[in-house]
Amino acid sequence: MNQLQKLLNEMGIVRQNSPGLFTLTPLGVRSLEKLVKIVDDELKYVGCQKLQLPILTAGNLWKTTGRWESTGSELLTIKDRHARDYVLSPTHEEAITDFVASLPQLTHKQLPLKLYQITSKFRDEIKPRFGLLRGREFTMKDLYTFDKTVEAAHETYDLICTAYNRIFQRLNVPFVKVVGSTGNIGGLSSHEYHFPSSIGEDDLKICSACNSGSNAEIATTDVCSKCGSPVKQTKGIEVAHTFLLGTKYSQILNALFSAEDGSRSVCQMGCYGIGISRILAASVEVLGTDSEIRWPKLIAPYSVCVVAPKGGSKEESAIQLAHFLANQIDQIQPFMQDVILDDRMTTTVGKKLMEAKRVGYPYIIVVGKKSSQPVPLVELHDLNQNTQNVYTVAELFDYLKQTVKN
Amino acid sequence: MNQLQKLLNEMGIVRQNSPGLFTLTPLGVRSLEKLVKIVDDELKYVGCQKLQLPILTAGNLWKTTGRWESTGSELLTIKDRHARDYVLSPTHEEAITDFVASLPQLTHKQLPLKLYQITSKFRDEIKPRFGLLRGREFTMKDLYTFDKTVEAAHETYDLICTAYNRIFQRLNVPFVKVVGSTGNIGGLSSHEYHFPSSIGEDDLKICSACNSGSNAEIATTDVCSKCGSPVKQTKGIEVAHTFLLGTKYSQILNALFSAEDGSRSVCQMGCYGIGISRILAASVEVLGTDSEIRWPKLIAPYSVCVVAPKGGSKEESAIQLAHFLANQIDQIQPFMQDVILDDRMTTTVGKKLMEAKRVGYPYIIVVGKKSSQPVPLVELHDLNQNTQNVYTVAELFDYLKQTVKN
Incomplete structure (x- = not known):
């Protein structure tokens, strides 16, 4: 159970430092x-x-693949004190392929390799x-796969897509998967995942019947x-x-493995991004x-916010109830370390409720006027269900335990 | 339970991409x-x-504090497409102080603020x-504290030092805390934590009696x-x-708060780094x-490595035992998701044991020749105790459960 001191709500979720x-x-x-x-799991x-x-990739690798030139002015580059060029990497095809090329005795038995990271990436957006x-600096998950044949690479590709489907299903935000353009990354084929939004x-x-679709860039x-x-058109x-x-990067950067017949063969690659931030x-x-x-329930900053009465107000006797509730809910497994108590003494319940809604805690429990009665009542605001109900403590726990099962 | 396929051991822990x-x-x-x-906790x-x-801090902030000039050639800087200067931040005093200065209504009631991050930092080492x-890019934990008075800042400083002590005690690597120089960071006083090492x-x-000490830079x-x-001299x-x-950064960057008497006062700061990588x-x-x-037991890549016999060897019947052991040990709470099974079929037990020692798994369990007997025996290598013993399965579990308690 955590206390909402230190102006957490007022800080919000994100604050701009410089453009992007x-x-x-x-x-x-x-x-x-x-x-x-969720993504790790x-x-x-x-x-x-x-x-x-590393965030910095040697410029030579990007020159070898041609992307030093082809990426254009969105690529942030830097020279070190010895005048060697580096890229503030927007993506890591070169770096990971060079890494795999450096593995001494890679054999077909060790493939597929499926290697990913979740790190800061850079893109010098003009606006x-x-x-x-x-933004110009963002957190991205980038995964790279290495297979021995085109067929095996297709199987790996399909397997990763099942993981992507599960990630977006768990988030429970409506999404579509469409055929995309390969663009500056290159390769044989690509798909994009979108949240439809104006x-x-x-x-x-998107097909109105079978729901398959494409980015309009490539749909004719x-x-x-x-x-x-x-098909109907939508924004995403x-x-x-x-x-x-395919072998766009592995060929030129020598990511090879020993095949069953002993020959040295070029790895078949896939790459897969998720925009985390x-x-x-x-x-x-x-x-x-x-x-x-x-918020999607699973990624709200805290699942539950308990709003305690203002100090010195008529409901002060209910402050202990607020502490009790926060502590007890924190014992329910899925809410463990996921409950925040707003017990600021000089802020009114009304202001605290408004702030809590602005942050978007999925369950906001207000301990207010009706909480000092012989049978205390609390207000539960279930933001995702868009409901607001008054409950006894027993009813509140029933509701929360029930919601966990769904 | 994880399987040691995919050449994990051969990759090692770290591989160089470019110098540093x-x-x-x-x-x-x-x-x-x-x-x-551990550090988060x-x-x-x-x-x-x-x-x-952000990793990129606006150059203007560093020019305001004077560190754009004073840091020297270890500072990696970059110009964006609009020719604005940025620092690839080696540390974030400027960025965090500017962030706190941007909080609209900071009051004494909200202090102390203790804000930290664990991210990649940059330093263009000459060698x-x-x-x-x-290295030139490394993972660092950097914490910044903001207090209302010098006395409160001292209390916060002491509190953070207790957390540092606990972190290093949990790692169980011998360490010393000494008085350090404030250097280019500046401020009123500083301490360093060192692992003594040639x-x-x-x-x-370091005092031979009371164990207090200083960096030789400032010891006279x-x-x-x-x-x-x-005092005796040692390397660390x-x-x-x-x-x-003090107010070195908060004064110049206007990190202010409303004091009890309503006046606007300058925050008293502290900063605290831990070199994670x-x-x-x-x-x-x-x-x-x-x-x-x-490894310190708590941060070994896996706590337990179970080495299975080579496929086709005389001990093949013991392969099932290796799987069984790995699965069962994975059920013991502190070893959950922390057991790796080396069941590579074409590698000998001897080679697998050698590799496992080179990675440094604290507990290596070898299922080999003696494991096909009517009462199977396994070898346990306890690296941190520097012991190697032959156990029945029951004895093995007793040992592991006992070691967990210590």
């Missing part, structure tokens, strides 16, 4: 770490391993906008290529992208209302 | 994340809150050396300033540093032997 550069506040970091855990479930590549949605920057064409007709039904916020790369912003954009933030 | 730039392998990331959890225990500042010990780059003077005499006893690897800053390297440097890595 943001501080994640303590509440923002809690959400980020919850999302990271689902990727490890399909056999991925987490590593950490950073929409906060975390298009503020999305991508135009998508208005009938579905799979079932022939008419891209939150993930997968690429079947972007998902935080996109989720509340899609789910929120004008006056309230709504 | 390193990839943490999947084993290295596991150690890193364990250490991060102990800092949150003393009321610290975690945030995430990167000793691997992670002196390869350390710092000379320390050979008798202890506290008790008058003779600096793993943490604390500074009582450096601790990984320094720990194994201090604890290891020529042929074996030794």
Whole structure:
């Protein structure tokens, strides 16, 4: 159980430092770490391993693949004191391929390799906008896979997509998966995951019958290529992208393995991104209302906020009840270390409730006027259900335990 | 329970990409994340809150404090497409002070603020050396505190030092705390935490009687300033540093709060670093032997490695026993998700044992020749105790459960 001292609510989730550069506040970091855990769990479930590549990648590697030139002015580069070039990496195909090329005795028995990291990435946007949605420094999960054949690479690609589906299903934000362009990353084929939203920057064409679709960049007709039904156009916020790369990077950077016949063969690669900090912003954009933030329950900064009465007010005797509730709810397994108590003594219940809604705690419990009665009553605001009810303490616990099961 | 496929051992813990730039392998990331959890736990225990500042700090802030000039050529800087200057931050006094200055209504009731992050930092070393010990990109924990008076800042400083002591006690690596120089960070006073080691780059003077000491940079005499006893000189690897800053940054960057009398006052600051990636390297440097890595138990990549027999060998019938053991040990609470099974079919037990020792798993269980007997016996190598014993399965479990209690 944590106490909401130290102006946590007032700090909000994120604050801008410079154009496109943001501080994640303590509440923002809690959400980020919850999302990271979901991604870690689902990727490890399909056999991925987490590593950490340097943020700085040697410029020579990017020159070798041609991306030093082709990426254009969004690429942030730096010279060290010895005048050697480095990239502030926006993505790590070069670095990871060079890493795998350096493994001394890679054999077909050790493939597929599925290596990922969750780190800060950089892109010098000409006009950073929409906060975390298009910043210049952002947290991204990038996964790279290495297979022995094209067929095996396809299987790995499909496996990773099942993990992506599970991640977005767990977040419980509506999403679509569409065929995407391979762009500057390159490769054989790609898919994008979008949260449909009117503020999305991508135009998508989605079949009205079978729900398959494409980014409008690459869709040429208005009938579905799979079932022939008419497609409808919608806007989306891209939150993930997968690429079947083939040998574009592994060939040129010599990521080789010993095949069954003893020959040295080139790895078949895939790469897969998830915009971690972007998902935080996109989720509340899609789910929120004008006056309230709504989080996917699993990544709200805290699941439960208990609002205690103001000190010295008539309800002061209920302050102990607020502490009791916060402590008891913190004992319910899924809410453990996930309850925050707003016991600021000089702030009114009304102001604390308004702030709590603005942060978007999924369950806000107000211990107020009716809590000093012989049978104390508390208000429960369930933001995701958009309900507000008055409960006895026993009813409140029943509600919370029930909601956990759903 | 995890399987040691995919050449984990061969990758090692860390691999160099460019001079002073390193990839943490999947084993290295596991150690890193364990250490991060210890630091998170102990800092949150003393009321610290975690945030995430951008890696890029506006150059203007560093020009305002004078450190743009004073830091010298170790400072990595970059210009964006609009020719604005940024620092690849080696530390974040400017960024955090500017952040706190931006909080609209900071009052004395909200102090102390204790804000920290664990992120990548940069320093353009002229000669990167000793691997992670002196890299150009490294993972550091940096904490900043804001208090209303000098006395309160001293109390906060002492409180943070208790957390540091607990962190290093839990790691169980011998350490000393000495008075340090304030250097380019500045401030009123500072302390350093060192792991004593012959390869350390710092000379320390430690009292032979009362164990207090100083960095030799600032020690002027050979008798202890506290008790008058003779001091002995030793070398140390600096793993943490604390500074009582006063108002050096808060004054110039306007980090103010409303005092009890309503006036606007300047925050009293402290800053506190822990070299996270450096601790990984320094720990194994201090604890290891020529042929074996030794980890502090709490941050070994996996606590237990079960070595299964080679496929097709005489012990093949014992392969099932190895799987059984790995699964069962994984059910013992402190070893949960912390057991790795080396069931590579084409590698001999001898080679697997050698590799496991080189990685430094604290408990290595070899299921070999004696495991196919009517009462199977297994070998337990306890690296930290430097023992090797043959046990029945029941004895093995007793040993592991007992060791957990200690």
